[in-house]
Amino acid sequence: MYPQYLFEYPNIDTDFPFHMKKKRYTSVPSHRHDFIELSFVLEGKGTEWINGTAHDMLPGTIVLLLPYQIHKYHAAEDEPLLMYICNFDMKLVTAGPESAWGLHELLLGRDETQPAYIQLQGKAYEDGVQLWDRLYQEYESSLAWRPIMLRALLLEALSQFIRNMARQDTTPTRTQHPASTKGIWPVVQYVYDHYLEPLSLNTLSEQFHIHPAQLSTQFGEAFGIYFVDFLHELRIRHACSLLISSDLPISQVAFESGFSSYPTFSRTFHRIKGITPSQYRQKKGLRR
Template sequence: MSTFPEHMDTHAFANPKKGQIPFYILEHTLLSSTHLHHHDYVELSFVTKGHGVETINGNSHEMVPGTVSILLPHQLHSIASDPLSPLRLYCCMFDISLLTDSPFDIQLCKNLMSAGNAMPSHILLESSDQVDMHRLCSGMMLEYKAMNIGRNSSIRSKLVEALLLFVRSFPPASVERQSPSLEDSRQLDWEIIRYSNTHYLQRLSLRELSGRFGVSPSYISRLFKQHLGAHFLDHLHNLRIKRACSLLATTEMSVYDVSEEAGFESFRTFSRIFKQMNGLTPSEYRKSGSRDSGQH
């Protein structure tokens, strides 16, 4: 029997009350490994103690004190914690709308959306940056537990600072620099991109987006090329094939089930696009055991 990744309803888990931002944070010790899962929120994690291995979309990296990871919505991930040195970490989850709703965070949002692609999804911070990240995470925790005046503003400001610390830790070539086109970008553009990145497993088309957001299909096509450097359909296929690669590498699901779970309505289309992007059929990819080939 195929084992499907678990979907975590983070909105229900966070359970934001009226007037509270869609945000959740906890500090915990991971005594056992987590199952392969995905969720709707973006997740920022910061390791303070212990050792383990995190797998994101089929690619694994070591987790040690000072490691920061960014998980985008619906990225498949799991953590194996060392039982002799269990992981202690902050786990901060938030809806991407906290950034896309602000016209001043477009550059930051664009860089975060590239995590796992142009920009790595994790980094080991320098010692001074570790101190700053710990301060920010503990500050968010205190604000989250309290109900002080300006609570939402304080949480959001610390979250933005923590995300900037993550982005700025990479070499300049890894991140997108400010440009006039970014300064002038419309908030609607990023709302469309956000919606696409969180609903890519569902039936999605330029026509559907056009009707939902009240703009022409050609406008949406241009904004994807402008902001992400790819046509809408190519971006959609890239997200779905990455998910398929992770499922093939980390589960025993049948190739047909993988096709459906990755959002493809046609198995023939899935097989064609998969081979086009990876140079292997899905079955060949699974048998090869490769984690380094293709767009995953």
């Protein structure tokens, strides 16, 4: 069975696409998503698999999951995992000068050897707990300048991850995916950045100098999905945002979302969301 694909989370369609929760888990099935996930283990013990590679989850474990990484985790018996989990759009922290400081490269995952997790201990763990508690308290508040404080604390949490990563050797063993999928991640990120533009296997082939048939195979092996379905899912997510945040005619939403044909948009939307675009808009409160 292919992993579940998540491309929505609370607040994703707001001007501050950030969501945080504190929750206990015993098991989370294999899944993937096209947004960033940053998590911190407070209590419990377990194991997580990221792209086929396992690592321990203990108090102080911080995991930075990049778009489309496949992961799952299980808690040890009688030791459920209490975790802070943040979901956010990468553009939330790469729109400013931070992109020139290395953050953009970290979030795009272009360093194949980049570890996905770190383990805080001693004073670093205590500092981590204090920082994540502050982040969660700010998220739950309604204070003035809340988005600014949240962004500042999020950047601090990412800085903590990067600095501690440099102090410890947590380089994971190689992924269990076929070697042929090694070069797919830059292509995936390119699609994520350009999905509103005309894209095809042929255009990607020219961009990355990989044969279209090989690209198609890599998408299938890495994600269990055809390239065109992968592209359509991104475009439908964008369309959902337009439907609930604007009064654009639905036909225009289709073209603004990268579809060259309204019938294709309508069929694709219904297949992915289970309802028509107009029903989706009505359900979310706009009746245009």
